[in-house]
Amino acid sequence: xxxxxxxxxxxxxxxxxxxxxxxxxxxxxxxxxxxxxxxxxxxxxxxxxxxxxxxxxxxxxxxxxxxxxxxxxxxxxxxxxxxxxxxxxxxxxxxxxxxxxxxxxxxxxxx
Amino acid sequence: xxxxxxxxxxxxxxxxxxxxxxxxxxxxxxxxxxxxxxxxxxxxxxxxxxxxxxxxxxxxxxxxxxxxxxxxxxxxxxxxxxxxxxxxxxxxxxxxxxxxxxxxxxxxxxxxxxxx
Numbered sequence: 001x002x003x004x005x006x007x008x009x010x011x012x013x014x015x016x017x018x019x020x021x022x023x024x025x026x027x028x029x030x031x032x033x034x035x036x037x038x039x040x041x042x043x044x045x046x047x048x049x050x051x052x053x054x055x056x057x058x059x060x061x062x063x064x065x066x067x068x069x070x071x072x073x074x075x076x077x078x079x080x081x082x083x084x085x086x087x088x089x090x091x092x093x094x095x096x097x098x099x100x101x102x103x104x105x106x107x108x109x110x111x
Numbered sequence: 112x113x114x115x116x117x118x119x120x121x122x123x124x125x126x127x128x129x130x131x132x133x134x135x136x137x138x139x140x141x142x143x144x145x146x147x148x149x150x151x152x153x154x155x156x157x158x159x160x161x162x163x164x165x166x167x168x169x170x171x172x173x174x175x176x177x178x179x180x181x182x183x184x185x186x187x188x189x190x191x192x193x194x195x196x197x198x199x200x201x202x203x204x205x206x207x208x209x210x211x212x213x214x215x216x217x218x219x220x221x222x223x224x225x226x227x
Binding site for chain 1 (some may be wrong): 113115117132145147154155156157161162182204206208211214215217218220221223
């Protein structure tokens with residue numbers, strides 16, 4: 001199962017872009033990268049996912065490198081409510097497609 | 112939408128009793144549901160995968176006789192913590208995957224269990 005590595009914490013100024021990196025150097029060709037975030041004492045919230053191409057939705061953008069060994073989640077204009085733990089997950093491709101959570105990045109958005 | 116609910120949101124019980132936690136997909140059918148446990152300041156750890164109409168698959172180190180999982184319908188899975196002890200106190204979170212091939216998991220709000 002592919003593992004992910006993320007920095008344990010990051011700070012970002014309110015209104016600025018937050019760029020959260022993730023390394024997944026053992027990813028297989030058909031494994032997707034998913035991003036979730038967890039605000040304190042809540043269940044994880046889905047943000048975005050991708051396979052090869054960059055993706056954008058109303059919450060964020062996902063940039064995946066050409067070799068797919070790393071990705072970056074971009075929150076274009078961070079707000080205080082974006083303070084959370086962000087998890088990068090590589091979804092297992094066989095069987096039940098389970099997620100293996102890493103330790104995540106604790107993002108603190110500063111006023 | 113893809114809304115998942117859990118009940119109860121928090122529960123306190125005495126040591127030795129059993130506690131049941133429900134996980135429901137409110138606006139979609141879920142062939143597969145997952146149960147996670149999260150201790151303070153730690154990440155989510157997958158406990159088991161629950162498939163509708165069949166036995167759950169447990170992760171290594173999770174006691175299947177202690178954590179009973181039932182997935183009797185496409186919208187409901189239950190986790191029963193049997194003979195709970197203080198070390199079972201944790202945040203239990205479920206997720207559901209839509210029937211029909213979409214692989215994204217949608218998570219419930221979690222249930223906080225405190226065993227006295």
